[in-house]
Structure formats: structure tokens, C-alpha cells
Amino acid sequence: MSFPLLTATAALPAIGAVATAAVPAARRTTAKWLALVFSLATLVLAGIALARFEPGGDRYQLTESHAWIKDFGVRYELGVDGIGVALMALTALLIPFVILAGWHDADPLETKSSRWRPTQGFFALILMVEAMVILSFEATDVFLFYILFEAMLIPMYFLIGGFGDRAHTGSDENAAAQRSYAAVKFLLYNLVGGLIMLAAVIGLYVVAGTFSLSEIAEARANGSLSMATGTERWLFLGFFFAFAVKAPLWPLHTWLPNAMGEATSPVAVLITAVVDKVGTFAMLRFCLQLFPEASKWATPVIIVLALISIVYGALLAVGQRDIKRLIAYASISHFGFIILGIFAMTSQGQSGATLYMVNHGISTAALMLVAGFLITRRGSRLIADYGGVQKVAPILAGTFLIGGLATLSLPGLAPFVSEFLVLVGAFSAYPAAGIIATTGIVLAALYVLVLYQRTMTGPVKAEVQGMADLKVRELAVVLPLIALLLFLGVYPKPLTEIVNPAVQHTMSDVQKKDPQPEVEAAK
């Protein structure tokens, strides 16, 4: 038996979480370093997995399969395709930066009882989320995926509700109430989605008798499994609803601004850049693969919803007064692009969507973390409280600008490539959708540049005077992310090579071919 690399990649952060949680109350710094070391070790393992992955090889690689709960037809089955391995690597990459950026976020304000250990808990929960997210990208058993999909809500919930942003307006109690509201809203939205998916998961078992993706694909291929059209559509809707809540897609998005606004910036990054990707990933992996006919049936509605997300998210981002909520609405707009790319059912669209997931993760992390540094310094999330920061803290302002430019998909930075691909893919299938989506880019320029202009330029506000520039720890967070954005912007080939074969598989699942250019078709 070969070394279970995928299990190890997921187990390492889980072990790290337990170890971090067990650190005595007084040794806070030890806990932080322990968490960082474990996250870096996970990154190494994910890197090995990425290196061992052969783009032209089997669909699922590095597979593992063990019996688990026979009675439910559940196996512990892991395997990654190009999409899974890319997102797994993204997760492993972002977590060390999240930990580093949140270094002081969970320090106790005053020494309470010796048993209260918020710092240990904070970093342990982050590692726990990492373990579950990585495993969910690897799972090729629907039930295993479902369990992780639900279980990751619990540590996320405690991260949002237990460790709020200290830069709040109003009293402490008010902030605690808002935070708890955001955490409960997050949990209930996602739990309802998850439970509806549970009904569909049970339904799938009744129809197919197994949860294994490969067995279902095989049964479909040899004709022993055929779903009635109505059944397939209901099951599809059950799955899609859960993923659309998680992603989030308009009109199920309203939990995201609350959650991202109230959480600390590193946790906000964890939500939008890591956990939400499970939703869009699952649309590709499960909706399209298990229910190809129903996916095609639902495409028009989903594309409309995605377009609404794009435009509505961007419009609301323009109108925000709170920096973090602005970034949250921008993310909703971007998730609209990802879903548009997936359901355009063209290879450019789906490649673009996958790249978009990775690039959006990196660019949002960069923007949100720098915004977090800024907010910690001033103690306010309101845009109006800032002005002229670039004169006082030029490096901070510069990195903020780069993060913002990446968010608006400036050519030369990574998100441009993916957004371009998504638009090309959407345009070739549904020209009108492509045109409407383009307005999202225009609006993105508006909200990013206006944000920059209001906070960074102009006369230096009195409260901003004397603001310190980025420190070494903060630079260590931001610079690698920016370097990565530049690299993938200029040279996306390594990523596209890994992703493209997986996209071809998905396209053949739904039996879609790319629409040919009309000139050729006329010949």
C-alpha cells in the first residue's frame, strides 16, 4: 500500500488543531507557532500532492478507498482531479497567511480565568476548518463529502461568533449581539441548505444504492442506473440549493456580508476564499457529474441568477460605507462570475471558473488582509473615517491598491485571465449573458477605485496621522500573495495545464461540446 498522501494532507492540520488546543493557557505564543508550523507542513504535503499529480493521467489520482459504513453504502474514498488538487493547494497556501495575519487577533484583552484560552481555540479552529475543507476537496464519496460539508460549519460558527472584529462601532454588548447574530445567520442558512441536501443525499441512495462517484458513473455508463427525469431534477435541486447557499448565489447571499463584516479579517478570508469555494467546487464536482441532464435543464435559471449576483453584488458594493461589507459584496459579484462560468457549459467557461476560484482566493485574501491591517490601526471599518493614508503609510496603501486592482481584474494580474476566460466562455454560449456580465467589470472598477480614492488619497485625516506602515509580519503576509498574483497573471500555464483535463471530463459528463465559431460551422 502506498503512502496515503491525501489522508495525510487532511489529517495533519487536524492533528495540529488538537495539539494547538492542548497548549496551556499561558503559552499563547507557543500555540501560535505550533499552528503556523502545522499549516506550513500541510502546505508542503499539498505541494507534494500537486507535484505527484499528472495532468494527463487518470481522472482521479492518488486515490484511497476503505470500507466505512457498509450499511449506508458509504466508503472512505478519496481522489483528486485537477480542480480538486488546485483548490486543495490553494487552501493549504492561504492558511499560513491567515494564521500569520491573525497573529494578535485572539489575544485576550484582559487576563480572565486561567482556563479561558481564546488564542489556542482560535488557531485550533482555523486548522480544523482547513482539515475539513481539504478533505472535502478530496472526497469522491457523496456521503463523505456531505458529512464534511456540514461539519465544517461548526468550527466556522465558533470562529465568527467567538472572535469578532475589535474595530466595531458602538458598545461592546452591541457588538457581541451583532456578532452572535451574524454567526447564527451563517449557521442557519448553511444548515438549512445542508439539510435539504441531506434529503437529496438520501434520495440519491434510494435511486443509486451507492454513494461512490466512480460506481455511480460506471452504473450510468453501462445503463444499469437511469434516473427518471423528475427524480433527477428534484435531486439536483436539493444539492444545488445547498451549494448555492454556500457559494453564495443571489438571493441566498444575505448571510455573507454579516458574517464577513463581523468576523475578524483573517476569518473573513477563511469564509470567502476557502470555505465558500467548497460550494462552487461542489457544483462542478457533484451537480454536473451526478445530474447532467438536470443541470442542463436548470442552466437558464441559474445563469440569470448568476447575472443578478454579478450586477447586484457590484451595485451594492458601490453603495457600502463599511470596508469589509464592500469586499463581501464584491465577493458575491465574483461568485456570480464563477457560477456563470460553470453553467455556461463551455470548456473556456469552466476552466475560467476553476481558475477564478483560485485567483479570487488569492486576490481577496490580499485585499481583505491588508484592509484588516488598516482597520486594526484605525479601529474603524467605516470608509468615511479614513483619508490620505497613502501619505502616512505608503506601503500599506500600495499593497491595498494592488489587491484592489486584482479584484477589478486588471490585465497582468491573475484574476484577469480567469475573468476573461469566463466571459469568453459565457459569450460563446449565451452572448447576452456575456454582455450583461461585462457590466460587472465596469462596476468593479468603480467600487475599487472609489474605495481607494476615499481612504488613501486626499488630505490626511487627523485620526490617520501617525499611522504606522506595514510591519515585517504583515509584509510577510502580503508580499507573497502579491507575487503570486503577478506570476499567475503573466504565466497561468501551470495552473491551466492541471485544470483543463478535469474540465474536459466534466464537459463529457454533461455531453456538451464547445459551440464552434460560426464561420467554421458555415463551411
Added chain:
Amino acid sequence: MSATAVHSLWTMAGGVTSAAPVEKFKAPVIEYTQLAPVLIVIGVAVVGVLVEAFVPRRARYYTQVFLTVVALAAAFAAVVGLAAGGYGTTKAHIAAMGAVAIDGPTLFLQGTILLTSLVAVFTFAERRLDPAAHGNHVDSFAAQAASVPGSDSEKAAVKAGFTTTEVFPLVLFSVAGMLVFPAANDLLTLFVALEVFSLPLYLLCAVARRKRLMSQEAAVKYFLLGAFSSAFLLFGIALLYGYAGSVSYAAIADVVDGAVTKIDPALADTMGNDALLLIGGAMILTGLLFKVGAVPFHMWTPDVYQGAPTPVTGFMAAATKVAAFGALLRLLYVVLPGLAWDWRPVMWAVAIVTMLGGAIVAITQTDIKRLLAYSSIAHAGFILAGVIATTPDGISSVLFYLGAYSFVTVGAFAVVTLVRDAGGEATHLSKWAGLGRRSPLVAAVFAVFLLAFAGIPLTSGFSGKFAVFKAAADGGAGGLVVVGVISSAIAAFFYIRVIVLMFFSEPKADGPTVAVPSPLTMTTIAVGVAVTLVLGLAPQYFLDLASQAGVFVR
């Protein structure tokens, strides 16, 4: 009624009398080894009563705890021995002249009842939580149940350091009844077992040390409504006897299936009358649904759960539910499968209102014990969804769910006994605010139980819920699954509200403290957590056990 039929009521043809002389009367065959679990428990219960009479007061507590634990452990060993001997599968048969069925479901449920009772008895024996009164360690039970609350005789009893050690034999009697209840193979045994386990429970509810009036009120409510439901059950039994001419499950089932050959002349008018069957069946079901706490027969649950001493609540909530669902399963699967077309729609409706009713009303609760009571109602609805499946999977999933649920329940109520203020247990939810800050471990353990109740994956609650929903969907009750999922979502809201309260609210200055328990309660809680996680992570072995056990003998 024909003349000969009437005549035969009081006479017999001459030949028959002379052919059966008195000396040929056969002694009933009783398979004592197979009834060993029940006999051990009853025997020790009787010894416990004698202990109360003859052992000096000082030594009673230790004697009773020792005897009870040994009895329950020995009975469990006997169940395991019977199961290992194949009595759950190949050797399953009807014992004790048709009164009791020894088969897979019987042994599985008896094992579950004995284990949960064993764990629950540890919380009965806990004496470190209440502050010592006049230098004596005290448990959760009244110093002297007979003394009027607030009277001088009560004060004298407290001062003298009396304790109600009678609770231990009472628990054993109750357990004995519960062991017979799911095994009962005729309606009279069913009724006797019901009374044997119910009467001690009514008493146990009344003997709380603190809030005695509330406890007595709960007992009276429980007793009155319980007596009412017993009457229903008994009336139903009478009607079914009139319908089938027998109280034996197999005989009734034959008549239901239309396979009856011989009509009892005395019942010539009523036998085979469907009206009797339907009304009688409905009345028996009413009696059983009362015991499981299904809507609309649930009214007693919140008051009794709240008023009873918390260890009793935990025991009652877990073990009664197991026993009652066992009896319900046997009745529906052995006696009335031929009537499935009639009872399924009714049970559908009951399951739906139970799931939704329990979950919705729980939202408004402000007392943790009442909240858990309504949650137990919602869970009864989930289990009913599995019962309705009427497939082998349905039986095994219900068995598994009962095992998983009972340990979570006992554990959760054990945690409730720990959170205290000056007035005893602090059960009002507002007092639980910020518990996670003060006692992270206790709050975390309680959170695990709540997540299991909510059915979050990786806990036993999820495995159980998945098993029953899968069985229900397989059995063609997809609509029930959807309702179940919706009520799970509603239920999740109030479980999570408690977690929010514990972890995200600031602790109150005059909040409760968490008492440090003795190893007894710690064992209870540890077993609860362990079972919750094991059944969540690796349930396969226990699912196998449940599916092997899922065949009724007829």
C-alpha cells in the same frame, strides 16, 4: 346467536370433560435461563426492599448502590450471554407459554435499557453536587418523601441525614417492567409490564430534594395522565380480545390476516368484526404513543421532565422511550402488519405533527429541562418515521436510533445536574449565559450532546437520523423524510441558541457555578460522550448488530 352457541357458554359436551381428567394438568414450562435478565433485576429489587427493612440506615446507601449496579451489570451479562447463544437469531422463539418473545429486538432493546439504566443509576447515586446538609452528604432525592414540604418533620429528617434510598429498588422494578415491555408477546403481559414500569416511575418523579412541590405536581400529572392512557390500553385490549378471541399476538395476527379457522362460540358475534379491531387497535396505539410522548399525547412530557429530579428525568427519557418504542414496533410489525394500510396513514399524521410540533414549540422554551422535553418529542417523531417504513431496515434503524439517542439523553441530563446556584440546579436558560467562558469543558461536552440532538454529522445523532430517514425513504415515505428534514432545521435553531448562549454571551455576575461531580457522574457523562462520538464516527459494528437483531419472532 344460535341456541347451541348460547348453550355452550356454560356446558360442554360430556365426552370432553371425561377425556381431560384433572391429574393430566400440565405445569407451565418456564424457560428460566432465557428470562434470566428480568428475573435477576426483579430478584435484586425484592432484596433491595428487604435491605430497606433490615439494614441499618448508615449502610443502606452503599448496599443499595452496590446491589443495583451488580444487578444491572449481571442482567446485561445475561443478555449478552443469550445473544451469544444465538437466542437473538437462530434460536429465537416464544418463551414462558407464549407470554414473552425472546428474539433479536428483545435482546437488543433489553441490552440498551440495561446499559442506559446502569449509566443513569450513577447519577442517582451522586452525592457530591448538593452542599452537605448538617454534615451529611445528600443526593438529589428528598430526605423523607412522606414528610410534607416545608414542615417540621421534613426539617427533622434533613437534620437527621435521612436519604430516600428506596429509589434504587424502585428503579430496578421499573427496569424489570421495561425489560418485559418490548418482549411481551401477549396483550396482558404488555399491560402488566406497562404498569410495573410506570408505577415506580410515578413515585420516582415525586421525590425530588429541591422544588418538592413542583416535583409532586409533576408526579400527580404523570400519574393521572398515565392512568388515563393505561385505561385506553386496557380498553383496547378488551376490544381486541373480543375481535380475535385471544390476547396472544400470533393468534390476533392470524385473525387479522383472515387465516382464522376456529371461531370461539362465546365470541361468535364479535369475532372478526373489523370495527372492534380498528377501535381496539387505535386505543392500544394511543396507550403506547402516550408512553413514547408523541403528539397529540405529549402533554405530560414537559411538566414531568421539568418537575422530576433530573437523574430520574434522564433515566425516564432514555429508558422509557426505548421500551415503549420496542413494544410499539412489536405490536405494529407482529400483530397488525395485516392492517398496515389502515394504521400507516394515521401514523404518518402522528409522525408529522410530532416532528413539527416538538421542534416548533421547543423554540419558545426558556427552561433547559423543558427544552430537552420538547426535543425528545421531536425525536419521537423521527423514530416514528423509521417505524412507519415497515421494512426490515425500519426495525434495525429504529433499534439503532434508540441506542444512540438514549445515551445522548442520559449524558445531557447528567450535565444539567452539574450547573447549580443557591436554589439547586439552575435550569433557566438565562442562567446558562456565558457558561462556556467559566467552564469550557462542561459547556463543550454539553455542546457535543446538543449537536448530536441536532443531528450534525460525526455524532451518533446524525447516524441515527440518517438510518431512519433512509429506511423511511426506502419504505416509500419520502414525504416524511422531507418533513423530517424541515423539522431538523427548525430544531437545529434552538439547540444552537443554547450553544450561542453558552459561548457567545457574557457571563452574568450572579450566574450559576458548575459543581465538580464525583467519578460517578463523570462516568455517566464520559460514557455518553464516548458513545455519541463512536456511533458518529464508526457506527458500522452497531448497525450490523441492529440489523442482525431486526427480526421479530412470531
